[in-house]
Structures are given as structure tokens and as C-alpha cells.
Amino acid sequence: MEATIELIGSAVVIVLPGSSLDASNAKALKQEVSLIMESHKHIVFDLSELHFVDSSGLGAILSCLRYLNACGGDLKLCSMSRPVRSLFELVRMHRIFDIYNSKEEAALAFEN
Numbered sequence: 759m760e761a762t763i764e765l766i767g768s769a770v771v772i773v774l775p776g777s778s779l780d781a782s783n784a785k786a787l788k789q790e791v792s793l794i795m796e797s798h799k800h801i802v803f804d805l806s807e808l809h810f811v812d813s814s815g816l817g818a819i820l821s822c823l824r825y826l827n828a829c830g831g832d833l834k835l836c837s838m839s840r841p842v843r844s845l846f847e848l849v850r851m852h853r854i855f856d857i858y859n860s861k862e863e864a865a866l867a868f869e870n
Contacts, residue, residue, distance in 0.1 A: 761790055766802075766865035769834075770794055773804040779815030788818050795822065799831025802864040806837035811845055823855065832856075836864040 762773040772791060779787065795801060803819065811819075823833040836858040838846065846852045858864035 761787075763794065764861070766862060767869055769800040769802050769865035769868050770798045771802040771804055771861045771865060773806065774808055777807060778810040778812075779808055779818065780810065780812040781814040784814040784818035787815075788821060791822055792825075795825055795829075795831070799826060799829055800865075800868040801826060801831065802834045802836055802858075802861055804837050804861050805835055805839070805842055808842050809839050811842050816845075816849065816851060820851070820854070832868070834858060834864040834867060836861050 761775055764771045764773070772794065774787065776783065791801070801822070803822075819833075819835075826833050834856045837860060838857060843852075843857075846855070846857070856864070856867060858867065
């Protein structure tokens with residue numbers, strides 16, 4: 759898994775690669791972003807390339823949120839496709855995560 763990383767203000771934006779986040783790549787995602795989370799506490803996951811997320815993928819994203827919250831940081835999500843947004847709403851994850859339309863909006867939310 760090769761995520762694209764960009765710095766916007768105090769936030770690190772990570773574009774999750776591939777069209778799906780599922781059991782086949784959720785562990786790789788956690789391993790890749792764990793190094794980033796150790797040194798940065800304001801993380802944005804850009805989900806614009808994702809069109810499918812299963813329970814393993816949701817678990818990986820939730821695990822990242824819990825880790826960051828425990829360290830005094832936060833995780834924000836942005837640019838969800840309609841199918842991914844529908845899944846987040848179906849399982850009520852939209853109540854747990856701050857979700858934004860763009861990475862700039864999400865990164866700016868850390869400044870307030």
C-alpha cells in the first residue's frame with residue numbers, strides 16, 4: 759500500500775490508495791500510517807479514491823482514530839464517495855468521525 763502524503767497547515771493528509779479498503783489491505787494501511795501517527799497528531803484521511811470499505815476497513819480507520827485520541831490528537835475524514843458515505847451512515851460511523859467535503863476544509867478544522 760502506497761499512500762500519498764501531503765502537509766496542509768498542521769495536518770498531514772493521507773490519500774488512501776486503491777478502490778477498496780477491506781480485509782486484504784486493512785492491516786497494511788494500519789502499518790503504514792502508524793509511523794506517521796507517531797510523529798503527527800493531526801491526520802486527515804482523504805477517501806476520494808475509495809469506492810468500497812468492509813468491516814475490516816472500518817475497523818482499521820476506527821483503530822487509527824482511537825490511537826490518535828489517546829495521544830491527544832484527532833483524525834478527520836474527507837472526500838468520501840457516495841457508496842462509502844452511505845456505509846458510514848448505515849453503521850452510524852458518521853457520528854463518530856468528523857467528515858468534510860475537501861482535504862483543505864478538514865485540515866482547516868484543526869486550526870480552529
